[in-house]
Amino acid sequence: MTRSASWSWETGSRTLADLGELRAVHREVHEPAVSPDGERLGVVVVRGDGAFAVAENGELWEPELERAWHLRYTPDGRLTALVRIDDMWTVAVDGEPWQRRFPFVWNTGFSADGRVIAAQVKEGMEYTLCVDGQLWDRSFLSLRSYALSADGRRAAALVQVEELAEADTEKFAQGTWSVAVDGEPWEQRFIGLWSPAISPDGEMVAVQARTDRFEYTIAVNGVPWESRFACVWEPSFRPGGAGPLAPARVGSTWRLMEEGEQLWATSFVQLWHLRFSPAGERAAAVVAPEWGRFTVAVDDRPWGCTFGDAVLPPVFSPDGKRVAATVGHRRRWTVAVDGQVWEESFDMAWMPVLGPGRGPVLAKVQRGGEYGLAVDGRLLSQRYELLWDPVLSPEGDKVLLRGVQGGKYVRRVVPTGELR
Amino acid sequence: MADLADMQVVDKGLEKAVAGLSEERIQEVIGSVLSQAVAGRLKLYLQTCVHCGLCAEACHTYVSRDKDPDFAPVAKVKDTLAVMLKKKGRVDAEFMKNAARVAFVECGGCRRCSMYCPFGIDIATMIMTVRRICSLLGVVPQYIQDTTNSHSATSNQMWVQPDDWIDTLIWQEEDAQLELPGLRIPLDKEGADVLYSVIAPEPKVMAQLIANMAVVMNVAGIDWTMSSADGWDNSNMAMFSGDLEIMGRIERVHWERALELRVKRMVMGECGHAYRGAVYDGPKWLGWQGPPLPMIHAVELYYDILREGRIEIVDKLTEPVTIQDPCNIVRGSGLHEKLRYVVAALCDNVVEMSPNHEHNYCCAAGGGVINCGPPWKLSRLKSIKVKAQQLGRTGASLCITPCHNCHHGIEDIIGHYQLHMRTSFILELLVKQMKMPEGVRG
Amino acid sequence: MYDFVRGPLVWIALLVFVSGLLLRLVWMVKTVRRDPTVLPAMTLRHSLRSIAHWLIPFGSRSMRTRPFFSAMSYAFHLCLLLLPVTVMAHSVEWQQSWGIRWWSLPPRVADGMTLLVILAGVLFLLRRVMSAEVRNVNTPLDLLILLIVLGPFATGFLAYHQWVDYQTIIVLHIVSGALWLITIPFTWLQHMFMFFFSRAFMGSEFGAVRNARDW
Ligand code: HEM
Numbered sequence A: 001m002t003r004s005a006s007w008s009w010e011t012g013s014r015t016l017a018d019l020g021e022l023r024a025v026h027r028e029v030h031e032p033a034v035s036p037d038g039e040r041l042g043v044v045v046v047r048g049d050g051a052f053a054v055a056e057n058g059e060l061w062e063p064e065l066e067r068a069w070h071l072r073y074t075p076d077g078r079l080t081a082l083v084r085i086d087d088m089w090t091v092a093v094d095g096e097p098w099q100r101r102f103p104f105v106w107n108t109g110f111s112a113d114g115r116v117i118a119a120q121v122k123e124g125m126e127y128t129l130c131v132d133g134q135l136w137d138r139s140f141l142s143l144r145s146y147a148l149s150a151d152g153r154r155a156a157a158l159v160q161v162e163e164l165a166e167a168d169t170e171k172f173a174q175g176t177w178s179v180a181v182d183g184e185p186w187e188q189r190f191i192g193l194w195s196p197a198i199s200p201d202g203e204m205v206a207v208q209a210r211t212d213r214f215e216y217t218i219a220v221n222g223v224p225w226e227s228r229f230a231c232v233w234e235p236s237f238r239p240g241g242a243g244p245l246a247p248a249r250v251g252s253t254w255r256l257m258e259e260g261e262q263l264w265a266t267s268f269v270q271l272w273h274l275r276f277s278p279a280g281e282r283a284a285a286v287v288a289p290e291w292g293r294f295t296v297a298v299d300d301r302p303w304g305c306t307f308g309d310a311v312l313p314p315v316f317s318p319d320g321k322r323v324a325a326t327v328g329h330r331r332r333w334t335v336a337v338d339g340q341v342w343e344e345s346f347d348m349a350w351m352p353v354l355g356p357g358r359g360p361v362l363a364k365v366q367r368g369g370e371y372g373l374a375v376d377g378r379l380l381s382q383r384y385e386l387l388w389d390p391v392l393s394p395e396g397d398k399v400l401l402r403g404v405q406g407g408k409y410v411r412r413v414v415p416t417g418e419l420r
Numbered sequence B: 001m002a003d004l005a006d007m008q009v010v011d012k013g014l015e016k017a018v019a020g021l022s023e024e025r026i027q028e029v030i031g032s033v034l035s036q037a038v039a040g041r042l043k044l045y046l047q048t049c050v051h052c053g054l055c056a057e058a059c060h061t062y063v064s065r066d067k068d069p070d071f072a073p074v075a076k077v078k079d080t081l082a083v084m085l086k087k088k089g090r091v092d093a094e095f096m097k098n099a100a101r102v103a104f105v106e107c108g109g110c111r112r113c114s115m116y117c118p119f120g121i122d123i124a125t126m127i128m129t130v131r132r133i134c135s136l137l138g139v140v141p142q143y144i145q146d147t148t149n150s151h152s153a154t155s156n157q158m159w160v161q162p163d164d165w166i167d168t169l170i171w172q173e174e175d176a177q178l179e180l181p182g183l184r185i186p187l188d189k190e191g192a193d194v195l196y197s198v199i200a201p202e203p204k205v206m207a208q209l210i211a212n213m214a215v216v217m218n219v220a221g222i223d224w225t226m227s228s229a230d231g232w233d234n235s236n237m238a239m240f241s242g243d244l245e246i247m248g249r250i251e252r253v254h255w256e257r258a259l260e261l262r263v264k265r266m267v268m269g270e271c272g273h274a275y276r277g278a279v280y281d282g283p284k285w286l287g288w289q290g291p292p293l294p295m296i297h298a299v300e301l302y303y304d305i306l307r308e309g310r311i312e313i314v315d316k317l318t319e320p321v322t323i324q325d326p327c328n329i330v331r332g333s334g335l336h337e338k339l340r341y342v343v344a345a346l347c348d349n350v351v352e353m354s355p356n357h358e359h360n361y362c363c364a365a366g367g368g369v370i371n372c373g374p375p376w377k378l379s380r381l382k383s384i385k386v387k388a389q390q391l392g393r394t395g396a397s398l399c400i401t402p403c404h405n406c407h408h409g410i411e412d413i414i415g416h417y418q419l420h421m422r423t424s425f426i427l428e429l430l431v432k433q434m435k436m437p438e439g440v441r442g
Numbered sequence C: 001m002y003d004f005v006r007g008p009l010v011w012i013a014l015l016v017f018v019s020g021l022l023l024r025l026v027w028m029v030k031t032v033r034r035d036p037t038v039l040p041a042m043t044l045r046h047s048l049r050s051i052a053h054w055l056i057p058f059g060s061r062s063m064r065t066r067p068f069f070s071a072m073s074y075a076f077h078l079c080l081l082l083l084p085v086t087v088m089a090h091s092v093e094w095q096q097s098w099g100i101r102w103w104s105l106p107p108r109v110a111d112g113m114t115l116l117v118i119l120a121g122v123l124f125l126l127r128r129v130m131s132a133e134v135r136n137v138n139t140p141l142d143l144l145i146l147l148i149v150l151g152p153f154a155t156g157f158l159a160y161h162q163w164v165d166y167q168t169i170i171v172l173h174i175v176s177g178a179l180w181l182i183t184i185p186f187t188w189l190q191h192m193f194m195f196f197f198s199r200a201f202m203g204s205e206f207g208a209v210r211n212a213r214d215w
């Protein structure tokens, strides 16, 4: 069952927080965050006495904070913040700081179900990962990025495992980096590693690996693919599939590789942001069929229209039948759906939101400094000071709108048919 | 005559690499680079060059080294790429070491010579191709290789750890609040108008520049943000070390961070090479014809906000001031007029160097030359006597350098040639001389 | 001998010149099209802007910094391009062979111009030998090319004044002229057409892409 099924889909609107009121009371009110179900708005405020606090739907969190930032809601709707108390940092969840305090903690990340919260940590002079308040057993010279498995039970991070003296280019070339999975580093050393990804079943960890100065490949559980490439981009796992897929550069063009073998027949000037349909049977990626022109290719077939500025990561509809992406051309932004570009363009457009079947495609957009909602290429008349991505109900018949108008945060549910 | 002292410089990066280099490998690498599409244009250039030597006088290294013919742009090509082509790559390791010195230390790719060659022959690109070949062979000066390694490992130029970066931002915000209460450095703000990016030496050694920019952004009322995540660094030494894969990778991180945050444009601090990397070389390698969002150099930002009256200058310098035109934003982007508009707003007594604008001489630090590090410092300074003379003739006591490389390079020149002068970024003057909101500063 | 050089040799030279030139152009277009980043960067406006600035006397700072050389180069090129088509003797040839009536230079003017070309050429030669930065990048071949360029003018000059045996010198004149044509596509003398393309690219690269001037 989709998580959103349990949310309130009763049509109508509710005002849940008043930023104007907060601004009147507090010295500073920062950028708010909104829970996925739209029921809560959290925001960092600086009180008159200079202390920081987090206000959720107008209510201040209990603890006194010297500093708070990076408000993020977990997918299951808990509010997290990075907070400083007594000159030490920690993660606070729904107002409860973790027991452990650190010299520094940052980059909170969540499992897909939201149950597990992780963050990068500095302890002493070393770096490690903290998962649900528990530190990994080992710490490292550096830890640069990490991934959590969908269920949050496994974590993989890029870690520096060999000391490197200043300007020691020789040692660097021998490999000083590894991947730590649940705190245990692989035996293998690499010159460079990027973008860890964990397979849906949590069994495989794949990364982009630089195996020599000018040699790249994908390494899976420590074992590099046999083939080497001029460059690679991030690996990803197909739902229900086996090994990872990744774009790789051969000569001066890019190809899509699956477990080291070429999958799509076409080579592109660029190929990145591979995405899969929810069931995994289709794949789409941003490609450049020729230099300076970008589009989306679905299962190796590029759309007919191309764009000069950029095409952002594509997104599939829940049934996997449609693909849409934000596209930029001549400094204007809009959305293209299955190769059809929307008529109107905007100062900026966010990731399109698609429902099942033939329902409308929605996107949050920005024009003239204000936010609005575009539906199938038409900008609706409502304007917002702030707006979050719209959410479609599981059946696709209703839309959850989360926006700030006149300083007030309003949660609205509207039948899709009434979007005007 | 090449400089004997330069030939004796011991650079660990070069020595070690050439020790293990086979001629087969050299031939293979040269062959593969010169068979690529870009090499075609270079061959055409080599066939067109009439060997007239008119480009010689254009190069600061030639002029500074008492017209040593080996420092003429055409000679640098003759001694490197032309030989590789003629011998079909059959050159030895010693040759490569020499080529690396010429390509990394004796040419900064400033492109001035292309404005003096009657055919507009693109010497700089040919030299960059030599660097590419050197890089593929691992024959790269140690220090610039180290910065490239840092880009590879950390996405930033100076091995800045993520916590240090964020901590610096927080600390600079707190510092700047002393100047301007209520000031903020909004982090990761989606949908902001501007993403501001800097080069890694700022958090490392010149963090106050971040606070300064925060003051300007806040007073000018710009809807801006900075990134707490990778992509905050716009510098790109991999572009100059010949590691195009890392160059492309970090430009991707840089631009994708801006796209993720859905900002409308990127503003960058006073740096020249970073502009080049973000606007030309990076996007080009990645398949973009230009950057995916507009990139606004700090000079353009200052120009816009001054012209629109969003900040006001209340105090002007009266001392004689001169301006260094950074190659990458002047020859590289035509910002010289805007630069002068901004400087005129801040200084009453501007004494121009001659020649200037697009015809300026490079500072000899850019193009990765300064990044080749201490072993080559003396060589670099010998190659830039002409700038010392130019600066000296102005009689200015301050040289405005809207580029990190120029800034550092000219500081070195001032020290070495004992000029009575100091350098400054525009930003440093701007925050001191602009009007602060009512009741903030007496 | 005279008949051969006047007939087939001239034809062969012309053929080599034209086909060599075409070959060069085809190769250039191929080369440029292989690199997808070249053509999108080019604009007609910036191409012409750059070519114009570098064709107009003293239109670039580079030329202004060395007035004497630039003036010489202009005189050299102007005379060099004008003479072959406008010398009286050539015009007579044109008329006899093709029936084309052509304007021609007064012989004395042509004679002066020829001298100028030779003089400039000798100065260029000296420069290539004496100036360290030029000598450094010149090989004997470069000097030979320069001599080949001067050949037709030197022999033409001698032929006009008839100081030496006319028959011999006219053969030498035609041979050197043929050599001239043959050399152009295969040496840096190809700059006579590459000039326009390399300037067009750099003009665009500076102007259209980088918003700066290149002169
Ligand atoms: C439209 C045609 C031509 C153009 C635009 C052109 C342009 C140039 C330019 C820009 C230079 C560079 C140096 C200087 O300014 O002297 C040059 C040099 C030279 N050109 Fe030309 N050229 C043309 C035709 C020719 C022809 C047909 C020849 C002889 C076959 C020739 C022989 C030379 C020589 C010998 C030099 C070298 C001068 C030196 O020693 O510095 N050019 N040309």
Ligand code: SF4
Pocket: B058, B059, B060, B061, B072, B073, B076, B106, B107, B108, B109, B110, B111, B112, B113, B114, B123, B124, B127, B362
């Ligand atoms: S340093 Fe500048 S002027 Fe000198 S050769 Fe290199 S690009 Fe040309």
Ligand code: SF4
Pocket: B048, B049, B050, B051, B052, B053, B054, B055, B056, B073, B074, B116, B117, B118, B119, B120, B121
């Ligand atoms: S000025 Fe141009 S044609 Fe003359 S030697 Fe230099 S690169 Fe060659």
